[in-house]
Amino acid sequence: MKLAATVLAAAAALALGASGVLAQAKDHVKVGFVYVGPVGDFGWSYQHDVARKAVEEKFGDKVETTFVESVPEGPDAERVIQQMARSGTDLIFTTSFGYMDQTVKVAKMFPNVKFEHATGYKRADNVSTYSSRFYEGRHVIGLIAGKMTKTNTIGYIASFPIPEVVRGINAAYLAAKSVNPDVKFKIVWVSTWFDPAKEADAAKALIEQGADIIMQHTDSPAAMTIAQENGILAFGQASDMKQFGPDAQLTSIMDHWDPYYISRVQAVLDGTWESTDTWGGFDTGMVQLAEFSDKIPEDVKKLAMDARDAIAAGTLHPFTGPINKQDGSPWLAEGEVADDGTLLGMNFYVEGIEGDLPK
Amino acid sequence: MDLSTLDPIALIVSLIIAATPLVLAATGELVTEKSGVLNLGVEGMMVFGAISGFAAAVETGSPWAGFLAAALGGAVLALLFGVMTQYLLSNQVATGLALTMFGLGLAALIGQPYSGVKPPSFPRLDIPGLGDIPVLGRLLFSFDAMVYLSVALVAAVWWFLTRTRAGMILRAVGENHDAAHSLGMKVVPIRLAAIAFGGACAGMGGAYLSLVRVPQWTEGMTAGAGWIALAIVVFASWKPWRVLVGAYLFGGVTILQLNTQALSLNPALPAGAGLIAVGLVWLGLSLRAGRPADLPLAALVLGVAALAFGLADPRFQIGSAWLSMAPYLVTILVLVVMSRDRTRAALNAPASLGRVFHVSG
Numbered sequence: 001m002k003l004a005a006t007v008l009a010a011a012a013a014l015a016l017g018a019s020g021v022l023a024q025a026k027d028h029v030k031v032g033f034v035y036v037g038p039v040g041d042f043g044w045s046y047q048h049d050v051a052r053k054a055v056e057e058k059f060g061d062k063v064e065t066t067f068v069e070s071v072p073e074g075p076d077a078e079r080v081i082q083q084m085a086r087s088g089t090d091l092i093f094t095t096s097f098g099y100m101d102q103t104v105k106v107a108k109m110f111p112n113v114k115f116e117h118a119t120g121y122k123r124a125d126n127v128s129t130y131s132s133r134f135y136e137g138r139h140v141i142g143l144i145a146g147k148m149t150k151t152n153t154i155g156y157i158a159s160f161p162i163p164e165v166v167r168g169i170n171a172a173y174l175a176a177k178s179v180n181p182d183v184k185f186k187i188v189w190v191s192t193w194f195d196p197a198k199e200a201d202a203a204k205a206l207i208e209q210g211a212d213i214i215m216q217h218t219d220s221p222a223a224m225t226i227a228q229e230n231g232i233l234a235f236g237q238a239s240d241m242k243q244f245g246p247d248a249q250l251t252s253i254m255d256h257w258d259p260y261y262i263s264r265v266q267a268v269l270d271g272t273w274e275s276t277d278t279w280g281g282f283d284t285g286m287v288q289l290a291e292f293s294d295k296i297p298e299d300v301k302k303l304a305m306d307a308r309d310a311i312a313a314g315t316l317h318p319f320t321g322p323i324n325k326q327d328g329s330p331w332l333a334e335g336e337v338a339d340d341g342t343l344l345g346m347n348f349y350v351e352g353i354e355g356d357l358p359k
Numbered sequence: 360m361d362l363s364t365l366d367p368i369a370l371i372v373s374l375i376i377a378a379t380p381l382v383l384a385a386t387g388e389l390v391t392e393k394s395g396v397l398n399l400g401v402e403g404m405m406v407f408g409a410i411s412g413f414a415a416a417v418e419t420g421s422p423w424a425g426f427l428a429a430a431l432g433g434a435v436l437a438l439l440f441g442v443m444t445q446y447l448l449s450n451q452v453a454t455g456l457a458l459t460m461f462g463l464g465l466a467a468l469i470g471q472p473y474s475g476v477k478p479p480s481f482p483r484l485d486i487p488g489l490g491d492i493p494v495l496g497r498l499l500f501s502f503d504a505m506v507y508l509s510v511a512l513v514a515a516v517w518w519f520l521t522r523t524r525a526g527m528i529l530r531a532v533g534e535n536h537d538a539a540h541s542l543g544m545k546v547v548p549i550r551l552a553a554i555a556f557g558g559a560c561a562g563m564g565g566a567y568l569s570l571v572r573v574p575q576w577t578e579g580m581t582a583g584a585g586w587i588a589l590a591i592v593v594f595a596s597w598k599p600w601r602v603l604v605g606a607y608l609f610g611g612v613t614i615l616q617l618n619t620q621a622l623s624l625n626p627a628l629p630a631g632a633g634l635i636a637v638g639l640v641w642l643g644l645s646l647r648a649g650r651p652a653d654l655p656l657a658a659l660v661l662g663v664a665a666l667a668f669g670l671a672d673p674r675f676q677i678g679s680a681w682l683s684m685a686p687y688l689v690t691i692l693v694l695v696v697m698s699r700d701r702t703r704a705a706l707n708a709p710a711s712l713g714r715v716f717h718v719s720g
Contacts, residue, residue, distance in 0.1 A: 038578035040467060040474055070579055155621070188620040195582035200573045201377055202617045208369055209621040221475075225575045243475035244575060355623045356676050 025271040032089040033067035036096035037194040043219030043238040048095045051257035058262050073098025085110040091268050133281030135171035136311045137253035139318035140304050141235045142175030145213045146183050147300045155206030156187045157216040161358045163346045165217050170350045171318045196222035240290040252290035282312035324351035368497050378610025380564040382509040384588035385602045387560025394553035395533035395711035399455030401561050402585025403462020408433040408562025409569040410466040413576045422481040426566050433562020434555040441554040445547045451713050473576045481571050517599035533709035536716040546716050596707040625675040631665030
């Protein structure tokens, strides 16, 4: 009896699928999330999970969400994504750059499931991409750092040499340089998104080398803790890390995925979901700044807030010429603004940054 | 390149701090494996130790209570593994892997209220006068007590395994449990004790991470240290002092590459200098003992080559993927070098390692 019912249901599903159920509204959506770190990392994955909870709160009984945390980039990711697709999930968010190829591959096998890949650039009919213009936030913290450093040395803990990270370094450096011509960046690549011990060691190495402000593009608050211990300043990443460095944190670039996730789940409910590419910044609220520390002088606060507002209003772009590449070759002419394509593929340092970009 | 900011003493100090969790966890695992039990759950026991130590330190305000709780927590988790593998005869490899997953999950659960909490700080040993001696003072006396304890632990384990009757019995159980049993040794209780000791050490290693090295609690913060500790035991060919050397080498590779990046300095420069220093000391020791000097000479030649490369291109930086696999590459290299030493039983693994013991057999 049960078998017959299953066969009937499957046949019906097939028939519906063939007749274009894709475009129909649903009254219940199952949404899956794949995280690269633990939800308790207080950084990247934590912030995605905050948005997942916001989706549950907004839609109540109409959604069912699941997540898998600490999924390594690589073959494991493919298994996890496939398992999720197989178990009747309608919409799957894969939230790390390294899931890109796996997401596209699994999406081909499950044309009726919708996929959303964060920070990637490969799309398909059922794969959307989305990311935030974190570099806008990095411009603002670069201004603050350039104004506030006393040693003129800013330490930067970088994860992997992908465009997202390189862009952040360039944006922060250009902004810092614009207010402080003597500023120098010391960059340490840790080859991991999440390894608190290694991030802490990197922060110590940078302090040893004279950095008095630390920026990070990794996911744990370890560097913030070390900055607090050593009495220097730091910027949080992905979420407000003030509790880890009450005296150290100047501000934090915060990811704010709630509005995007809610709109995408709404689109599936309405039957209007289609493959898109979203890259939101200050203007959409996807990038936000945590509360400014009292240590930032009023004039620097104003400078930072003005830059933030100008970027949100579209009157200021962090990558506006003249800008040369590191080797001195021209990249942007006077007044020229970088296009998104170049930004998305950025694989070079701008002029003035020392050291080679790891390959 | 700015060599003036390169402080070799600071480099060595941070290297030893980075290596201490590995020293603790790997020494414990060494004892477990010497008894013939392979416990792959080191990562799980470490992370459980990290949170139980953190929680106890926060609740009592004493980092010492934290380390005690971490040792207890690690031992309890290890005994879970012990009961399953020694009494219920479950597969050691599978049970050890399960222990890692279980430990990570349990630690995350217990740790929820502790995210973002600041632990009481662990004081450095301040012996008046000693810390002020130039160079040596900073090199030898600028650590917290756990660093000294970890070295003492290695010495104690070495002494126990090679110089005491109980240590001989433990090794006998690990080499041939059937023979040991027929001689009246209590195989299962001895192994349980070794497993519990391994767990306690792993737990303290985890607590060193959460209380001293990072000081904070975040889920999954061991990030693979337990696996490196397992590799170190093999690397050290089950010898306590080599565990210490291996841990410092593994910790050292990470610290070295992070520091040379901050310096924009070719990592081959300090690595070559270090290798030459080690090679010279090793050569001296070998010559005095009348042992063949080919290995220390090889280290010297390698060191000179690295230094020459470093001087030829001081700004050279290695790609990040190479850097992250460097510790494992070093393990493989050392294993190759060691296994060409045919004069002694090459790898020295306990003969009963990982095998199931059952009285009826």
